[in-house]
Amino acid sequence: MTKLNSKIPDGPLETKWTKYKSTVPLVNPSNKRNIEIIVVGSGLAGASAAASLAELGYKVKCFCFQDSPRRAHSIAAQGGINAAKNYQNDGDSVYRLFYDTIKGGDYRAREGNVHRLAEVSSAIIDQCVAQGVPFAREYGGYLDNRSFGGTQVQRTFYAAGQTGQQLLLGAYSALSRQIGKGSVEMHTRHEMLDVVIIDGKARGIIARDLISGKLERHFGHAVLLCTGGYGNVFYLSTNAMGCNATAIWKAHKKGAFFGNPCYTQIHPTCIPVAGDHQSKLTLMSESLRNDGRIWVPKKQGEARKANEIPEDERDYYLERRYPAFGNLVPRDVASRAAKERCDAGYGVGVSKMAVYLDFAFAYERYGKTKANQLGLHTASGAEILKLGKAEVAEKYGNLFEMYEKITGENPYEVPMRIYPAAHYVMGGLWVDYDLMTTVPGMYALGEANFSDHGANRLGASALMQGLADGYFVIPYTIGTYLSQDIRTKAISTDHEAFAETEKKIQEQIDRLMNIKGARSVDHFHKRLGKIMWDKCGMARNEKGLAEAIGEIKALREEFWKDVRIPGGQNELNAELEKAIRVADFLELGELMCKDALHRKESCGGHFREEYQTEEGEAKRDDDNFTYAAAWEFKNVGEWELNKEDLNYQVVHPSQRSYK
């Protein structure tokens, strides 16, 4: 029944990629010069792909909606990037990275892809260092590592709390070099609004120049969507304000299947919502859970301040429930546990929707060690505390500073208040081993595809995946397609398919502008976000999801009758930009709920209340759900489900336990 072919090469897992690389058809250099490739997005995935393809000799056009490619949201990643270097001699290997990622994803990812990811991880670090990325180093001058959740080795490379920034600036420098040479034509402040399909193949895009408002046509022999994640469907998330689903959603409506839309990652440690004005949520890196202890008061509705609550009246609930992993359980588990405590009435802060992340013990521990190192054996408690705080500041200073700016509270004096927030999407466009969607010639890279993280992503793996896709996978796999396309001449953008697609987009814009309703775009976005958060967030159930679908449909109708967009369309108009994005979120939200409703099991970030163990843990149903759901668009609000069976040949799925 399935129309899906994942094109995983035959042969043993560890030789699939090597064999693929040495047998993939090549495009000769003189032909490359005549082949044009469109790359939408300039984040880690897009910038690395655009630069690498241009280096190979292809003619590349790259697009982003920000004013510079350097500002893509990859810039905000804090913690680090994984690679199986085994520099620490602690037993890491390609296999272990592969295994941890498959297990972390709760056995809902493809073995072939994940193994390839682990294989190329090492070369990513080499490439970045060669570009001048200033990773953290030890005193001997060699690269330093830190540990992250869900693993037992130290394989995370980092640059203070700004790893994403440094990696993106590296990729941006490679991209800039190609722009300078004229081999990449960069279009900033441009938003792709649709793909153009000719004879069943992706052949270009329609993009809006955000300054003039003009619609433009761009041809490409192939189109790469590297447009990031859709976490902003929740309105409040750790994503940047501009992150959107439009590019992949329009592609979906043109035939690209959507993979596992309901798999979303809710990150446990974010600064909680402060009021109705809230526009985004700020992440406090996972690395803080190395040293912070999470707790709530033992008494419901506790009115005392954190520092007034004695030790024996505190519930360190993660340590209580998961003695083996304690505060370092994976993200999905930590998030659900926080929600459970707050829902049961133990939350803290004004809103009561927060838990404490407390560093008091770390101050003491680090302070004592430091005092010993300094030979201060008679140091007083106050001196130890002071030394300890200085040590913690060295590790996490920038995060503490950020916390204080936002909340006005000094986290060195009172515990941080944190709560889970929408952060990352494992779902995205379904792609095969070549990273090609179900539309020939259209690829999806980075967070935009559904690829390698199954139902839950481990920390520090998204950066790895984005760069793997762009630097080391697509330069090879695109040859499979383009080698068959060398006789295709550039198609004129006067072609009727371009005209027709542009006309449809123009109609959509006209329609939006002419509604002249009473409510702002944000009004609708906030309401959608609330439905998604309440009913398709950390915990889901059949009744809630069914309700959500009805509510989203109704909200969508209301939006198309009552949204108000001031200003004109032939000028810079931020409200219009938002409206186009929210119109797509209003369709995507429904599909997410539909997917969540159909998956009658709990796995990773998808927790269905009906399917849990007696202890309240996620209960998978491997017999019935070991597949990737790939949704085929039929009509607005109407989809057909296709299934790609996941065959585990090397790893054997078992229940994840962190007790």
Added chain:
Amino acid sequence: MNLTLKIWRQKNSKEEGKLVTYQVDGISKEMSFLEMFDVLNERLVAKNEEPIAFDHDCREGICGMCSMHINGRPHGPWTRTTVCQLHMRAFEDGETIVIEPWRAKGFPVIKDLMVDRSAFDRIMAAGGFVSVNTGNAQDANCLPVPKADADESFSAAACIGCGACVASCKNSSAMLFVSAKVSQMALLPQGKVERKDRVMNMVKQMDVEGFGNCTNTGSCESVCPKGISLHHIARMNREYLLANITE
């Protein structure tokens, strides 16, 4: 809080702009500065007026998109803070706040508070890279880098390219921005191979873009949200001199 805002409104790059006064009430101290703008814009939409255009994206101080001159200071009153991280606690009830775009020849206004900073991208394209194709690299640990150099290089690489340095400078100089990249690369073995061409090409492009020279006033450093130090400019000057005399 009730505030009086005087905000620069300019329809597009061709028309002239002016300061327009807005009264906003009901602002809470917990809001970020940009959330205060969201509230104002929401009210403008309700009145069918055009909202104020301003650049922003990450809202966590790292993308470098936000860029407002607040009461004469880029990014407002807090040190080492971008506008998006500035919170309304910084202001008093009843205060008047004047908000303008970056002002510099190299950064023409696009609309209201948005400016065109593509000159920075062109400077980078002129030399802000190491010429290494994907796949060329050897094992990362083949090139040990002294920790002090790596840390110093990182402190330069932390630049977010927001342009506050240019906006604060009486000469509209982009030296802090350019020197941050030159310095980051000059400190690393990977960057040494092309050090001369890099500094020459980047400085040349900087001049083409119409940015002024540095007269060591230091205002750039004091407003830089990432605390990029003036000594990177000194290092760039040395690099430039070296490149010139050995040419």
